[in-house]
Amino acid sequence: MNLEIPKTAYNGRIKEIRLGKGDKAVTVGGETCYPFYLFEGKMPNLPRIAMEVWDTSPEDWPEAALEPFQGVTGDPVAWARKCVTDFGAEMICLQLVSTDPNGLDRGADEAAAVVKNVAEAITVPLIVWGTANHDKDTEVLRKVAEVNEGRNLILGPVEEGDYKKIGAAAIGYQHTVIASTPIDINLAKQLNILLGNLGVRDELLIIDPTVSSIGYGIEYCYSVMERVRTAALTQQDNKLQYPLICNVAKEVWKTKEAKPPADGALTLGDTRKRGILLEAMSAMVLLLGGGDVLIMRHPEAIRLVQEMITELAAPKNN
Amino acid sequence: MPLTGIEIFKLLPKTNCGRCGEPTCLAFAMKLAAAKAELAACPDISDEVRAKLEEAAAPPIKLVTIGAGNRAFKIGGETVMFRHEKRFENPPGFALLIRDSMDESEISARLERFNQLEYKRVELTLRPELVAVKDESGDRARFEATVSKVKENTDASIILMSPSPDILAAGLKVCAERKPLLYAATRDNLEPVASLARQNSCPVVAKASTLDELARLTTQLTDSGVNDIILDSGARSLRQALEDQILIRSTALSKRFRPLGFPTIVFPGEMTDDPMKEAVIASIFVAKYSGIIVLSDFQGESLFPLLVERMNIYTDPQRPLAITEGIYPVGNPDENSPVLITTNFSLTYFIVSAEIETSKVPSHLLVKDTQGLSVLTAWAGGRFVADTIAPFVKKCGISEMVKHHKLIIPGYTAIESGSLEEELPGWQIMVGPREGAHIPAYLKTWQP
Numbered sequence: 001m002n003l004e005i006p007k008t009a010y011n012g013r014i015k016e017i018r019l020g021k022g023d024k025a026v027t028v029g030g031e032t033c034y035p036f037y038l039f040e041g042k043m044p045n046l047p048r049i050a051m052e053v054w055d056t057s058p059e060d061w062p063e064a065a066l067e068p069f070q071g072v073t074g075d076p077v078a079w080a081r082k083c084v085t086d087f088g089a090e091m092i093c094l095q096l097v098s099t100d101p102n103g104l105d106r107g108a109d110e111a112a113a114v115v116k117n118v119a120e121a122i123t124v125p126l127i128v129w130g131t132a133n134h135d136k137d138t139e140v141l142r143k144v145a146e147v148n149e150g151r152n153l154i155l156g157p158v159e160e161g162d163y164k165k166i167g168a169a170a171i172g173y174q175h176t177v178i179a180s181t182p183i184d185i186n187l188a189k190q191l192n193i194l195l196g197n198l199g200v201r202d203e204l205l206i207i208d209p210t211v212s213s214i215g216y217g218i219e220y221c222y223s224v225m226e227r228v229r230t231a232a233l234t235q236q237d238n239k240l241q242y243p244l245i246c247n248v249a250k251e252v253w254k255t256k257e258a259k260p261p262a263d264g265a266l267t268l269g270d271t272r273k274r275g276i277l278l279e280a281m282s283a284m285v286l287l288l289g290g291g292d293v294l295i296m297r298h299p300e301a302i303r304l305v306q307e308m309i310t311e312l313a314a315p316k317n318n
Numbered sequence: 319m320p321l322t323g324i325e326i327f328k329l330l331p332k333t334n335c336g337r338c339g340e341p342t343c344l345a346f347a348m349k350l351a352a353a354k355a356e357l358a359a360c361p362d363i364s365d366e367v368r369a370k371l372e373e374a375a376a377p378p379i380k381l382v383t384i385g386a387g388n389r390a391f392k393i394g395g396e397t398v399m400f401r402h403e404k405r406f407e408n409p410p411g412f413a414l415l416i417r418d419s420m421d422e423s424e425i426s427a428r429l430e431r432f433n434q435l436e437y438k439r440v441e442l443t444l445r446p447e448l449v450a451v452k453d454e455s456g457d458r459a460r461f462e463a464t465v466s467k468v469k470e471n472t473d474a475s476i477i478l479m480s481p482s483p484d485i486l487a488a489g490l491k492v493c494a495e496r497k498p499l500l501y502a503a504t505r506d507n508l509e510p511v512a513s514l515a516r517q518n519s520c521p522v523v524a525k526a527s528t529l530d531e532l533a534r535l536t537t538q539l540t541d542s543g544v545n546d547i548i549l550d551s552g553a554r555s556l557r558q559a560l561e562d563q564i565l566i567r568s569t570a571l572s573k574r575f576r577p578l579g580f581p582t583i584v585f586p587g588e589m590t591d592d593p594m595k596e597a598v599i600a601s602i603f604v605a606k607y608s609g610i611i612v613l614s615d616f617q618g619e620s621l622f623p624l625l626v627e628r629m630n631i632y633t634d635p636q637r638p639l640a641i642t643e644g645i646y647p648v649g650n651p652d653e654n655s656p657v658l659i660t661t662n663f664s665l666t667y668f669i670v671s672a673e674i675e676t677s678k679v680p681s682h683l684l685v686k687d688t689q690g691l692s693v694l695t696a697w698a699g700g701r702f703v704a705d706t707i708a709p710f711v712k713k714c715g716i717s718e719m720v721k722h723h724k725l726i727i728p729g730y731t732a733i734e735s736g737s738l739e740e741e742l743p744g745w746q747i748m749v750g751p752r753e754g755a756h757i758p759a760y761l762k763t764w765q766p
């Protein structure tokens with residue numbers, strides 16, 4: 001028997017999209033193979049990591065996650081600057097946590113002004129993430145789109161319940177749309193079709209499959225992402241041939257496993273390292289599922305994942 | 319490829335003698351094809367045909383048992399590249415590395431960690447399986463002593479690692495009944511290591527530096543009568559190692575290439591010196607196809623996430639993990655504590671009970687059997703509706719445990735509240751929030 005290497009029958013390609021503007025704009029997508037199957041195809045643009053910034057002081061972050069950002073967590077502009085200058089962030093994701101109607105319920109104008117200040121303070125691409133409350137996101141993200149006209153922000157989550165108005169604003173003011181559906185390949189495809197019909201151009205759309213962390217159903221996300229990639233790359237499903245974005249950090253750090261154990265159990269090891277590893281490993285699983293953009297928090301977790309990306313794509317020396 | 323009923327029929331004696339318990343050879347062939355009969359039931363099958371049928375029926379990736387006793391486990395037997403195609407079958411084992419050159423105290427500390435690091439998650443116990451003992455001293459006695467120490471202090475399955483067949487033999491002598499995995503048979507020591515494996519019926523790792531060479535090695539091993547083989551492709555760069563894991567599996571599955579139809583072993587600790595990085599590398603190989611993952615150390619902060627990841631990835635997508643129906647106390651609830659109801663999908667239970675814990679309001683959590691479906695899925699499938707919830711609430715015994723009769727239902731099932739009040743006379747139905755994350759805020763306003 002001779003060793004004969006099988007080849008996946010690819011017939012599709014992920015669309016390339018350009019996030020942000022100017023020198024620091026970032027291109028993602030373009031893959032012609034499964035994630036890191038570089039013996040079969042190409043990943044012309046390696047996955048990128050956006051660093052998370054909150055628009056308000058986080059109340060419930062574990063110590064380990066707060067520590068790197070000490071002194072700036074009350075000021076989104078300073079925080080974003082620190083991510084770029086101290087940690088080399090290639091992108092920023094501003095989470096508009098303060099607009100949550102179940103929380104601070106800050107208004108659209110105020111939120112849009114904060115986004116503008118942050119956008120002006122950095123040159124890297126800016127992702128803006130709402131609270132997944134349809135009415136509030138419609139109000140806030142439309143305003144954000146308008147006030148930041150022409151910057152090519154990446155706006156989300158845009159869901160079936162609010163895609164028309166937010167989508168229209170994104171088209172009108174030239175921003176990229178994050179099409180978000182709850183862990184379901186059919187729903188993802190459907191929303192992409194709807195957004196396409198609305199007039200969102202292919203190069204301005206990125207899919208959010210909805211993700212979770214290790215221990216909280218990550219297997220569903222992993223499999224849905226793999227199915228999206230299979231359909232896109234081997235079944236010519238052009239409505240799924242978009243890059244994937246994973247808002248993973250906030251899912252990880254809210255879990256009890258990322259915090260000091262309530263019963264003080266020693267078997268869980270070092271709390272800081274465990275939080276970092278939960279974030280890095282969750283991100284890694286999502287990368288293997290097909291993630292193109294990861295929204296992450298801890299600089300150490302980011303470094304680890306970046307090193308994985310580099311090594312998985314390193315030139316072969318044998 | 320598995321044979322069809324007709325293909326099998328062609329190989330049978332065609333006498334319809336009935337001794338297999340089936341009226342005809344054809345009927346027997348059909349049962350065989352559907353794996354509902356055993357080949358041995360037909361007394362008239364020739365050895366040649368038997369070999370042919372067995373070969374065709376063998377799984378494309380061999381199922382190999384590692385170890386013996388308490389922590390014995392099986393790896394291999396995989397049938398798909400992606401878990402959504404069916405499921406992943408046998409989770410990889412995690413091995414703790416012990417070098418025989420380590421201090422006594424370091425070895426003891428490691429063995430203690432091996433024994434202590436286990437975790438309860440819902441109704442499962444997560445723990446590692448193996449200790450790998452590596453000869454670095456080149457000293458038989460030292461290796462032997464280290465192996466005995468591992469054997470005496472743990473119930474671990476054991477991997478014996480040495481380039482020298484003599485040293486492997488010394489280790490084997492101490493722990494043969496644990497059926498240790500021998501690491502490794504290479505081009506240079508194939509015959510002596512193979513004969514150790516044969517004499518002790520132990521599995522053995524074949525180690526090469528290319529897939530071609532690996533295939534040649536396993537062919538030699540199987541020709542010499544060793545069939546329980548684990549593959550080490552030799553790659554120690556992350557990119558090459560991942561590629562090898564993928565290609566070994568795809569070659570075995572789609573080309574039915576027997577020489578690579580075995581589970582694999584990987585060594586993340588030989589790809590980096592940074593323990594954090596090592597853990598993340600290991601997480602890649604949990605998802606991508608490894609059979610055994612050897613770690614240079616075990617620490618709670620990295621082992622725990624890896625064990626949970628492994629449990630997640632190896633969950634059957636068609637059969638979600640479920641927990642037993644019943645009343646679960648969270649905190650120390652009493653007769654005035656709130657009563658909440660949810661489904662028995664372990665993830666749902668896990669999230670909801672964690673949120674209740676966060677709220678610090680002790681509660682009774684009723685868990686209804688929905689065959690492991692989440693709230694909305696169970697509701698959509700008719701398993702978590704008034705008609706099924708009411709009888710459960712009545713018979714579970716909660717009525718006698720609380721003075722108030724208020725039941726909090728998930729926000730997503732608000733629509734059931736009317737019918738529930740009708741079917742549960744005397745109970746007041748309260749609609750809780752939709753998202754688990756909003757439970758703490760909700761419970762803080764609880765009044766009996």
Ligand code: B12
Nearest residue numbers: 182638660666691692693694695698699727728750753754
């Ligand atoms: C995975 C999945 C499946 C898996 C099953 C997994 C499982 N174990 O349940 C499979 C593939 C088997 C499946 C099947 C079906 N599914 Co389905 N499935 C999903 C999916 C993607 C995720 C569900 C999940 O795991 N959620 C996570 C758990 C933790 O959430 P949860 O149980 O609701 O718990 C949360 C809250 O409810 C709350 N909570 C829970 N308990 C309590 C208790 C109290 C007191 C309170 C206050 C709060 C609370 O806290 C939790 C955390 O927020 C959802 C879509 C989605 N993303 O929601 C669709 C979804 C639930 N499925 C749906 C449907 C229709 C079905 C099917 C009927 C048909 C189909 N489309 O496939 C079948 C039915 C199965 C059957 N045989 O009966 C629909 C339901 C639509 C509706 N509104 O009725 C959904 C929403 C998808 C959709 N949009 O179409 N599904």
Ligand code: SF4
Nearest residue numbers: 334335336338343360
């Ligand atoms: S015992 Fe064998 S020969 Fe006889 S009927 Fe069954 S299959 Fe045919």
